[in-house]
Amino acid sequence: MNADRPAPGNIDTGEGPLHVLAVRALCELVARRGDLDLRNTPAPTAQQGQDGHALIARRRGAQRLSEVALSARHGDLLVRGRADGWDPGARRLEEVKTHRGKLARQNPGQRALHWAQAQVYGWMLCQTEGLDAIELALVYLDVDHGSETVLVEAHTAEALRIHFETLCERALAWVRAEAAHRTARDAAMATLAFPHADFRPGQRALAEAVYKGAKGGRTLLAQAPTGIGKTVGTLFPLLKALPAAKLDRVFFLTAKTSGRALALHALTTLRSHAAGAEPTPLRVLELVARDKACEHPDKACHGESCPLARGFHDRLPGARETACHLPDWSRETLRAHAAAHQVCPYYLAQELARWADVTVGDYNHYFDSSALLHALTQQEDWRVALLVDEAHNLIERARAMYSASLSGEQIRRTRLNAAGEVRKALDKVQRRWKALLVAHGLAAAKAKAGVDAPALTTEDYLLLDQPPEELVEALQAAATAVIDRLVDAPDSVDPGLLQFGFDALQWVRLAEVFGTHTLIDLERVKGRRAEPDDIRLTLRNVVPAPHLRPRLAAAHSLTLFSATLQPPAHHQTLLGLDADSGWLDVAAPFSADQLAVHVAADVSTRWQHRERSLPRVVARIAAQYRARPGHYLAFFSSFDYLAQVHEALSRDHPDLPLRAQRRGMSEPEQAAFLAGFDAGGRGIALAVLGGSFAEGIDLPGDRLIGAFIATLGLPQVNPVNEQMRERLDALVGDGWDATYLYPGLQKVVQAAGRVIRTTQDQGVLHLLDDRYGRAEVRALLPAWWRVEG
Structure with missing residues (x-):
């Protein structure tokens, strides 16, 4: 964690604030023009960019200086950065850009942006070295072929000074407004009140640990039971820490849509409890996948194809400025705002990620190899706090990202x-x-x-x-x-x-x-x-640890939280967390009397036994429903097994109100499925363990009174998983547990956690498999459960 890195932004000179902006940020703010154009994508990776710069430096020889630190001031704006290359003998400054594809088709606006950056560095060098003229070179390196294209222009110092001051004048109003927003935001967050009358049991301990971690720039692995309000319990202390820890940004990262919705709802609640100006000066951005935000999926992302890409950068400043007056930056709000300004809503959201205080998005927005939020954190030198929701999912998701x-x-x-x-x-x-x-x-x-x-x-x-x-x-x-x-x-x-x-x-x-x-x-x-x-x-x-480690290190503080993080050493090793990472295990506020847990010792859901045990599974579900009608969730290892149980229930108990999860349900279909758990209603919903309805959903009171879990959740034993087991045995020493037992039981505990959400809830849980009687399985179940059978 970067605990000792100073926070960028403003400098107090004793004569009023001096606003600081990087060269790249200045040019991207005010020098971009023309179309949005993604034809030269995917762009080279950050590592390829670094390797390309190093290659150019080697080709130039010792007389050429690299990474030359420069700065210049205009009024109360200080612009600084590092020039890629400077040859004092030739009086040539180089701006190096790595690329793919043919430069002949490069967007003119992109080329103009690159020249703007070179010209700003040119003025800085002229000012520093007392030069009256300088030669500027744009060096384009094709990372696939290793070939260079060099474009050269000669400029006088006076022309470069005028260019620099023109850009600064365009930027000053925005920069000053941003500084005022930061001041107002920090003042509002410093006096932020907890949105409820009191903390739930265990919630205060979680909030205090998160706050201390943010202040100290540390990593925290926090296991907290479902139902204590983990989302509010982690967001509230980080909002309070924005001024206290001099944080620039908070990123709330989640694995599923339901988690994103809970975070946005929590932030809306928290903002309503901030004192001072209305609306609360806290910008909350929702990031979604491109296919969820694209208005023209049949078009390509460039001005010759998509009308929202045509002239995007010309209309962006107006859209960006007026967005600051919106009540929120949610997906639907930004869609309407983008339509009003005729810009692409997806890339508007990507742009606003530069200016949001809190961004809520998927894991891949930070942890993927080409992730936007990680790239911005490095480019802008932000002091960032990461919140990783339902962190037990991160191992599997990160494996997928890097496969x-x-x-x-x-x-x-x-x-x-x-x-x-x-x-x-x-x-x-x-x-x-x-x-x-x-x-x-x-x-x-x-x-x-x-x-x-x-x-x-x-x-x-x-x-x-x-x-x-x-x-x-x-x-x-x-x-x-x-x-x-x-x-x-x-x-x-x-x-x-x-x-x-x-x-x-x-x-x-x-x-x-x-x-x-x-x-x-x-x-x-x-x-x-x-x-x-x-x-x-x-x-x-x-x-995934080698891939995740540099992304985790870029953050000032990191909190990973979930109801299922046992054993902590397993997650710490596979995710690449710091050796001194903190561990918090929040005691459950629930009592054993709230949840009746029954093990069906006469049932085996192993693949070879399923047909034989099917009548017992069906009988258990029907008997429980008839004894206490209400809303139940029944979880199965696969859609095929779910279909078998659904067919048997429908045949043997046609009066039972049944509904079932289907493969590939859309977000509206998932919402409709959840809406079926209405207060005072009844029915049995069948779902797949580990799917959309097995975690991250909140069904308190009589919206859900019981669950059946007809599986141990273990991944299938096959050659792939066996090779993973052997490799994990060699690397970390607990191959079977890491491959099979831990992932399976995490899914079980997550699904079971849908039943008891408050200290007033009463429910029942049926674990339909004889293996729940084994000691190594029971050891991974919540300590507050009293398991019978």
Whole structure:
């Protein structure tokens, strides 16, 4: 954690505040013009950018100075930054930009922005060195080919001074308004009152630990039971810590839509209890995925295709300024605001992330390799506090972020829609793919369009030692060809081809950092219906710690909280937390008398026993409902098992009011499903353990009076999971528990936690599997439960 880093923003000179702005931030604020244009995406990663700058420095030689610290002042605005390169002998300043694709199709507004940055640095150097003129060079480095394109302009110091002062004048009003907002925000948060008459039991201990962690710049792993108000109990102290810890931003990161909704509701409640000006000077931003916010999904993200991208940066300043007067920056509010200003709502939200005090979004907005919030934290040198909601999900989600797959069928389909240079590049990928299979002695079982579908081992799984170098090179070339095609003729690029380009690039990036934390394997994918089997090559992350560690280190403080973080050492190791991370286990405020917990010792939900035990599961559910009608949730290990129970219940007990979760339910459908748990109503809802209705939902009182869990939640024993078990055994020493037991029991405890939400609730829980009688399983259940059977 960066506890000792000074907070950026304003400097007190004794003669009034001096506002500080980075060169890049100044130019992006007032020098961007023209269309939004994403044709040269995906952009190089931060690491590729650093490597590119280092490459240019080596090529230039010792006479060229790198990372030259510069600053200049205009009125009460201090602008500072680091020039990429300065050659005193040649009087040449270089601004280096890494890129992909052909520069000939670069958006003019992007080029103008780059020149604006170079010119600001040029003035700073002229002022520092007493120069009357200087040569400026934009150096574009193609990260895929290593080639340079250098554009040179000569400027007088006087022209650069005028340019610098013009930009500063445009920025000053906004910068001063931001400083005033920061002052008002901190004053309001310093006097923020807790929004309820008193803390719930355990909630105060949680809030105090979070506040101390923010003040001290520490990491806290907090386990707190469901129903104590963890969302308010973590957000309230961090809002109070905004002035006390000199925080710039708070990021609330969650795994599911329900968690995001709870956070936004809590923030609305907290803002209503702030003293002083109305509305409360706290900007709360909701970030959503692009496919959820896009108004023109059939259009490409550039001005020649999408009307909301055309002239985006020309209309952005007006949209940004008036957004500051909105009551909130929620998805729906910003959608209406973006429509009024004719800008893209998704990229408006991305822009407002620079100015929000609290941002609520998915894990991937910070932890993904190309995450916006992490990038802004580094660029702006923010002092950030992270809140990670339902943190037991982060291990699996991070593994997914840092894994990548490629299949023979994917290659085949992509080639069908390719032509020209892209087709040639994909032909090479196909040849390398076939060579890979042959190299590992996989005999061809069936050929389809030139892509062999081999017979693997008897288990249809093969572990490799390392990424195949020649295939990685071919994938890099294919990704580059797709991006070049996207730049040249964006409307001609098939969505599937574009996705392959992104997937290939992700594969290459992960192959470059391959290590013991990741497996690489070939596995057979069984074809559906008449489709043939396929072969899939996967880079499968097992321990996400190496990827997460630099992102965690960029934050000033970090709080990860959940009802299920046992054992803490497991999470600390796999997530890469500090060795001195704090641990808090909040005692449950509930008593054993509130929840009757029954174990069905005569039921086995193991796959081979399900059909035989189905009548007992059905009988238990029906008997409990008839004894005490009301709302119940029944959880199962899969949709197939759920369907079997649903069919049996409907057949044997046709009078029971049943409804069931379906695969791929939309957000409105999920909301309608939850609305069925109405106060005073009754019914049995069937759902999948670990799904949308197994955690992050609040159904107090008689909206839910009981649950049935007909599974232990253990992941399936298969070759993939067995290899993960062996790798975890080698790396951390508890492979079976880490692979199977801990993830399974976390899902169980989360689902069971839907029943008792307040100290007044009364409910029942049926654990329908004989394995709940085992000591190692009982040890991971909440201590306050009194388990019978």
